[in-house]
Amino acid sequence: MTYDWIAFFITFFSTMFLLGELLVRMKGVFALLGIGFITVYFSSYLEPDMFFLMGAMYLLGLALLIVDGKFVNDGTLGTIGAVIMVLSVSLSAPSWGAGLYSASGVVLGGLSSLVFLKVFPKRQMWSKVALNDQLSSELGYNSMNETYRALIGENATAVTDMRPTGTIEVKGKEYSATTNGKWLEKGEQLTVEDADGTRILVTKTET
Template structure:
């Protein structure tokens, strides 16, 4: 068992461990970062824990890492990533010999994790993260459109309300029905309307004069 006497060393060791392990998730480092991260986190846990607790906390820490990976590959909503981060924090916090060393260790998790984002500027990023970060700009020139082209073509056309507009309701334009809204004005069913503007799929109508 190694001996870490200065509490701030926990920040350094856990920080580097998280930096390299999360960095391995973000970029393709060919396993080098994972080995470095594993080495640092092993030093941390082995310094304070006996063999039984060493493996328990190590497993909890890596389950946290695994949840972050699963979030990046499957869910992409951040839920599992948050849970994974909590598990990492819990493992290093409970493994520390006192509250000060634990605080340093927890800071190491957050600072190391945030610092790993710098690797994205240097190394090739993994494709799994493109789902959440949207590296490609969604522009019409690249084949994307933030506004439904069918709805855009409705601007200026006339129709009739199929329900009462309070101020949201249904309108019929060219034999098709759409959900629409007025500028706060209530309109009765079967009122003639004109499409004033379209914002995405939000259709703004007004009474035809």
């Protein structure tokens, strides 16, 4: 590639399409486009042995994002995955300028992939992970809903570290709960802010 700035567009589109394929239902079209762009990037800068090494590194970072979003959902693996993706393209670049353009392309491409959620049908698995499809009384979860809702306003204690999900104790019973993004230490005094049939949201008790 003659100009360093071209690397930005290649890594931008590759990351945007690959992450877009994970977010929306495109029947593999975005995946093919993303793989095509990243293949062009690595093949333009690297010898075959390093091509496979850095390509695997990039895909590992992508896999960690998937695992975090689908199973862990606390952001730790996702952050590590994003860093690995940025490093894979940066270390492959022939100059600092190209490396900076490439890293910027990965970051902005990842953020831009969220635009696809406004245009194309969302993958159902991510809705379930995010608990957007909250269980309702009509679906047969009335008992759980009522039990959880009765906890709203109650004082609780963090039995484990909240990262941001953990275990709390309310009136001698333990429940799984989330702090909605904040990390709290074990033993913190909490208040149940909200609850439904799928989750319990707690906040740190103001003293």
